[in-house]
Amino acid sequence: MKRSLETIVYKKDTEALAKFAKVLGHPTRIAILKHLESATCCHTGDLVDVFPLAQSTVSQHLKELKNAGLIQGELNPPKIKYCINQENWNVAKKLFQDFFD
Amino acid sequence: MKRSLETIVYKKDTEALAKFAKVLGHPTRIAILKHLESATCCHTGDLVDVFPLAQSTVSQHLKELKNAGLIQGELNPPKIKYCINQENWNVAKKLFQDFFD
DNA sequence: AGTTCTTATCGCAAATGTACGATAGGTAAA
DNA sequence: TTTACCTATCGTACATTTGCGATAAGAACT
Numbered sequence: 435m436k437r438s439l440e441t442i443v444y445k446k447d448t449e450a451l452a453k454f455a456k457v458l459g460h461p462t463r464i465a466i467l468k469h470l471e472s473a474t475c476c477h478t479g480d481l482v483d484v485f486p487l488a489q490s491t492v493s494q495h496l497k498e499l500k501n502a503g504l505i506q507g508e509l510n511p512p513k514i515k516y517c518i519n520q521e522n523w524n525v526a527k528k529l530f531q532d533f534f535d
Numbered sequence: 536m537k538r539s540l541e542t543i544v545y546k547k548d549t550e551a552l553a554k555f556a557k558v559l560g561h562p563t564r565i566a567i568l569k570h571l572e573s574a575t576c577c578h579t580g581d582l583v584d585v586f587p588l589a590q591s592t593v594s595q596h597l598k599e600l601k602n603a604g605l606i607q608g609e610l611n612p613p614k615i616k617y618c619i620n621q622e623n624w625n626v627a628k629k630l631f632q633d634f635f636d
Numbered sequence: 637a638g639t640t641c642t643t644a645t646c647g648c649a650a651a652t653g654t655a656c657g658a659t660a661g662g663t664a665a666a
Numbered sequence: 667t668t669t670a671c672c673t674a675t676c677g678t679a680c681a682t683t684t685g686c687g688a689t690a691a692g693a694a695c696t
Binding site: 442444445448449451452453455456457458459460461462463464466468472485486487499523525526530533534535 | 543550553558561563565588624631632635
């Protein structure tokens, strides 16, 4: 990508909203989140069973959701239990609410 | 991308939400939409002045927003006036609202 | 120690996204 | 018709994303 020299700086809210939107911009991740909402919590393996995707692929999506802060995983050896991160979920919710008027 | 043979089919709402989110997943496009919200309408040239981006790049972002249905352009020769497409805007709004509880 | 179970990470391939300059297209006015 | 203006599209380069299989990492049990 030929980029201009300086990176464009946007308002914090704009950056934050775009970051959340980007992570939501894939149907699998939306579906994972919906699943986590309804199931309260679940393990990676459960999700691998739900989607016709490789385990590594599901794990990657979970990683991105975790990086964005939308989910969190707590150890429950040898499994990991993933849940919605309610705090950041509300942050994202508010950003979208404000954006859409 | 080595893909599995069959494409995964998601629920309609999931697909639609992901599509909107994807388009919102870039700070420039968020900023463009915010600008269009406040200015009611504006021309491509105005946006080119606002962002330190090439005219072709801005045009490309506008095209994606148009493809997603979030904006529409009406001819106002030799300029084009871009506005929020309120109908689809409301569709997106509702999808995000429902998603976030 | 080794075994098993679960999940993360690595390395690769292919697709998609982002940005630019250059060029084309379309309209209005000279 | 030529000129000027505004916008879209083309072609290109590089970055990022997506997906897979293979491998590593960690904990619990034998």
